[in-house]
Amino acid sequence: DTGVSQNPRHKITKRGQNVTFRCDPISEHNRLYWYRQTLGQGPEFLTYFQNEAQLEKSRLLSDRFSAERPKGSFSTLEIQRTEQGDSAMYLCASSPGGAEKLFFGSGTQLSVL
Amino acid sequence: GQQLNQSPQSMFIQEGEDVSMNCTSSSIFNTWLWYKQDPGEGPVLLIALYKAGELTSNGRLTAQFGITRKDSFLNISASIPSDVGIYFCAGQNTGGGADGLTFGKGTHLIIQP
Numbered sequence: 001d002t003g004v005s006q007n008p009r010h011k012i013t014k015r016g017q018n019v020t021f022r023c024d025p026i027s028e029h030n031r032l033y034w035y036r037q038t039l040g041q042g043p044e045f046l047t048y049f050q051n052e053a054q055l056e057k058s059r060l061l062s063d064r065f066s067a068e069r070p071k072g073s074f075s076t077l078e079i080q081r082t083e084q085g086d087s088a089m090y091l092c093a094s095s096p097g098g099a100e101k102l103f104f105g106s107g108t109q110l111s112v113l
Numbered sequence: 114g115q116q117l118n119q120s121p122q123s124m125f126i127q128e129g130e131d132v133s134m135n136c137t138s139s140s141i142f143n144t145w146l147w148y149k150q151d152p153g154e155g156p157v158l159l160i161a162l163y164k165a166g167e168l169t170s171n172g173r174l175t176a177q178f179g180i181t182r183k184d185s186f187l188n189i190s191a192s193i194p195s196d197v198g199i200y201f202c203a204g205q206n207t208g209g210g211a212d213g214l215t216f217g218k219g220t221h222l223i224i225q226p
Binding site: 004031033040041042043044045048055056058091093098099100101102103104105106107 | 117119144146153154155156157158161163201203205212213214215216217218219
């Protein structure tokens with residue numbers, strides 16, 4: 001399978017804990033995006049990378065969120081001191097060019113209790 | 114910020130019927146995209162539109178980029194059970210380093226056999 005891979009698929013955590021998600025993009029894609037999706041809503045843009053450089057961050061990405069793509073391949077998204085409002089599906093996507101050619105992963109469903 | 118209004122919110126139709134849904138924006142987009150999302154999966158790109166007035170087909174799907182650049186519609190002809198899912202429109206504006214998509218809230222399509 002050469003699609004975008006996200007792990008874990010599901011994560012349940014207690015409020016205040018830290019969580020980290022991983023995304024492996026399609027190998028030849030140089031752009032990687034993170035989106036968040038809550039029930040009944042469309043995906044909301046969080047941030048994106050061109051290779052290892054983080055080029056844009058949305059206002060939704062509070063100080064408790066940090067994303068990295070250290071070698072320009074896989075990416076991690078960490079949420080520190082989770083809150084119940086962080087419960088959502090976190091989607092990763094990659095692209096060979098811009099956002100008009102996104103290939104999404106299956107997402108990580110986060111539940112904060 | 115930019116907002117996309119997608120309608121209808123949900124549709125209950127019979128198999129074989131044609132479907133029409135649309136998306137309007139308070140501001141102009143350079144690119145309009147239509148995605149389909151199945152439960153527990155990430156969105157999958159159906160059609161991309163790059164020019165005002167453009168009409169593009171993908172099998173039984175047809176989409177148009179409105180001439181005002183503030184709207185788009187998606188038609189599905191002769192619906193089949195596998196068309197069930199949530200359809201999202203998304204708009205893109207590039208420039209100034211911005212490369213995120215703005216998504217609508219989705220149209221939930223339910224087909225009764």
